Amino acid sequence: xxxxxxxxxxxxxxxxxxxxxxxxxxxxxxxxxxxxxxxxxxxxxxxxxxxxxxxxxxxxxxxxxxxxxxxxxxxxxxxxxxxxxxxxxxxxxxxxxxxxxxxxxxxxxxxxxxxxxxxx
Numbered sequence: 835x836x837x838x839x840x841x842x843x844x845x846x847x848x849x850x851x852x853x854x855x856x857x858x859x860x861x862x863x864x865x866x867x868x869x870x871x872x873x874x875x876x877x878x879x880x881x882x883x884x885x886x887x888x889x890x891x892x893x894x895x896x897x898x899x900x901x902x903x904x905x906x907x908x909x910x911x912x913x914x915x916x917x918x919x920x921x922x923x924x925x926x927x928x929x930x931x932x933x934x935x936x937x938x939x940x941x942x943x944x945x946x947x948x949x950x951x952x953x954x
Contacts, residue, residue: 874906
């Protein structure tokens with residue numbers, strides 16, 4: 835088993851999807867059966883990084899040739915991981931309402947006039 839301090843490998847600020855891929859490549863090259871990714875010193879992470887990290891290391895664990903654990907995750911990053919998890923696992927409603935009315939306008943003025951009558 836190997837423990838990886840993500841900040842020593844990447845940065846205290848995790849800002850892009852490509853950095854999550856860099857982490858995956860590093861872990862794959864370690865040739866370990868079990869990997870612990872330590873987030874202890876992370877100061878900031880973008881939603882993009884967390885989304886890609888989730889997809890690569892948490893959602894697709896059955897595709898990985900190693901077991902992954904994450905450790906010392908700061909509260910704000912754990913909240914973001916939970917949020918990403920909720921958006922990934924919730925069934926998506928992609929039905930279109932076939933009875934929706936489509937309104938066409940011949941000018942910007944006519945569209946603005948119509949919009950002024952719509953209650954929000």
